[in-house]
Amino acid sequence: MLIRNATLADGRTRDVRVSGETIDAVAPELDATDADRVVDATGKRLLPGMIDAHVHFRQPGFNHKETWETGSRSAAAGGVTTVVDQPNTDPPTIDSATFRQKLEYAAQSIVDFGINGGVTADWRPDTLLEEPLFALGEVFLADSTGEMGIEERLFVDAIDGAAAHGVPVTVHAEDASLFNLSAKERDDSDAWSAYRAARAEVAAIERACAIAADRNVGIHIAHTSTPEGIDAAAEAGMTCEVTPHHVLLSRSDITELGTFGQMNPPLRREKRRQRVYERVVDGPVDMIATDHAPHTREEKDTDVWSAPSGVPGVETALPLLLAEARRGPLTFERIRDLTAANPAEIFGLPNRGTVAEGNHADLVLVDPGTTEPIRGSELHTKCDWTPFEGRPGVFPKLTMVRGEIIYERDADEPFADHRGENVREQSVKPAEQADDGTRNGNG
Numbered sequence: 001m002l003i004r005n006a007t008l009a010d011g012r013t014r015d016v017r018v019s020g021e022t023i024d025a026v027a028p029e030l031d032a033t034d035a036d037r038v039v040d041a042t043g044k045r046l047l048p049g050m051i052d053a054h055v056h057f058r059q060p061g062f063n064h065k066e067t068w069e070t071g072s073r074s075a076a077a078g079g080v081t082t083v084v085d086q087p088n089t090d091p092p093t094i095d096s097a098t099f100r101q102k103l104e105y106a107a108q109s110i111v112d113f114g115i116n117g118g119v120t121a122d123w124r125p126d127t128l129l130e131e132p133l134f135a136l137g138e139v140f141l142a143d144s145t146g147e148m149g150i151e152e153r154l155f156v157d158a159i160d161g162a163a164a165h166g167v168p169v170t171v172h173a174e175d176a177s178l179f180n181l182s183a184k185e186r187d188d189s190d191a192w193s194a195y196r197a198a199r200a201e202v203a204a205i206e207r208a209c210a211i212a213a214d215r216n217v218g219i220h221i222a223h224t225s226t227p228e229g230i231d232a233a234a235e236a237g238m239t240c241e242v243t244p245h246h247v248l249l250s251r252s253d254i255t256e257l258g259t260f261g262q263m264n265p266p267l268r269r270e271k272r273r274q275r276v277y278e279r280v281v282d283g284p285v286d287m288i289a290t291d292h293a294p295h296t297r298e299e300k301d302t303d304v305w306s307a308p309s310g311v312p313g314v315e316t317a318l319p320l321l322l323a324e325a326r327r328g329p330l331t332f333e334r335i336r337d338l339t340a341a342n343p344a345e346i347f348g349l350p351n352r353g354t355v356a357e358g359n360h361a362d363l364v365l366v367d368p369g370t371t372e373p374i375r376g377s378e379l380h381t382k383c384d385w386t387p388f389e390g391r392p393g394v395f396p397k398l399t400m401v402r403g404e405i406i407y408e409r410d411a412d413e414p415f416a417d418h419r420g421e422n423v424r425e426q427s428v429k430p431a432e433q434a435d436d437g438t439r440n441g442n443g
């Protein structure tokens with residue numbers, strides 16, 4: 001296949017040839033003679049597929065909310081080519097048996113994937129850490145969906161065990177002892193944000209980073225929602241991710257969203273959101289990850305203290321960021337780094353994250369000139385709602401995983417019958433030498 005005349009994230013126009021699973025050549029002009037298909041990408045951006053380090057595809061245990069089939073289709077339609085599933089399923093992924101069980105469900109995925117292992121009082125590190133895990137995490141320092149909050153002693157065991165096996169650790173950092181109990185007297189939707197106060201996140205991040213630094217181990221902070229938390233992680237030399245909902249939504253939106261804007265950690269005040277946005281545009285935030293956490297409308301449509309926490313996001317993350325690039329300071333290069341290059345580097349995924357010769361042909365083609373309103377009813381996740389209803393998005397025209405087009409927006413059958421692979425079980429190809437000074441490749 002030849003993708004002709006595409007504009008890469010850094011603005012250069014290039015032809016990109018794909019052969020088999022790999023990007024074979026990136027050059028100003030390439031011969032199309034033996035290409036089985038030529039895609040005219042004039043005026044379009046060709047980006048590396050998004051690596052979403054934080055999704056909840058709900059299987060096993062909660063198939064009514066999402067499945068690997070519907071979740072991975074939603075990912076593909078959103079330009080996401082690799083997803084990482086969290087352990088708070090039923091049963092949770094806490095030993096070899098439950099890991100193997102989840103691997104069977106993940107076989108339904110049309111995008112590549114990673115499976116995280118969880119830590120609870122019942123986890124079996126002796127068997128779990130022998131499995132091809134993506135990472136250990138998210139390790140819950142406070143209860144969230146699935147009540148997997150753990151004691152500090154167990155957290156220390158977890159990072160020691162992970163370090164001994166060379167497995168990354170990701171952390172859901174909230175300190176429940178700092179939750180604002182007086183908020184429980186309220187019944188308005190904003191009470192959730194008042195209850196899970198910002199200081200509970202900041203203190204938990206500082207504590208987790210101190211423990212990790214003390215043991216000379218790096219950790220990754222999941223869904224950081226405060227500028228203070230982002231700065232604390234960066235100052236400690238740790239990495240962090242931010243979700244699209246914490247970049248684009250704040251407590252000012254809760255009046256309209258109600259419990260459909262409820263997640264953990266919760267939305268923050270508008271001022272804090274703006275400072276998070278600044279840190280995403282050109283600050284210490286390492287990556288965007290969605291924390292795609294679907295629940296049905298029926299489950300969400302209840303009072304603030306009964307509603308489950310979590311919002312869908314895997315299909316709308318890249319479209320929202322690309323729409324932001326049209327109107328504001330967010331650049332295509334920064335989007336490439338936040339959604340692909342940095343997750344690949346930080347989580348040790350060779351041959352991914354940039355449009356470079358020798359890399360996996362995980363690619364997404366978008367037309368930055370066209371936006372469409374986001375409609376929950378048109379998304380492919382099982383829960384047909386979104387907290388971004390009506391906002392503009394730049395939706396992918398085409399998504400490719402390891403050289404196969406798995407999604408084509410304007411095709412009669414948009415989805416291909418493709419099978420994703422566990423990225424921790426894929427063979428590693430020799431890295432290509434970069435010719436233009438970017439980390440390990442071109443656009």
Ligand SMILES: [Zn+2]
Nearest residue numbers: 138144172222
């Ligand atoms: Zn979490």
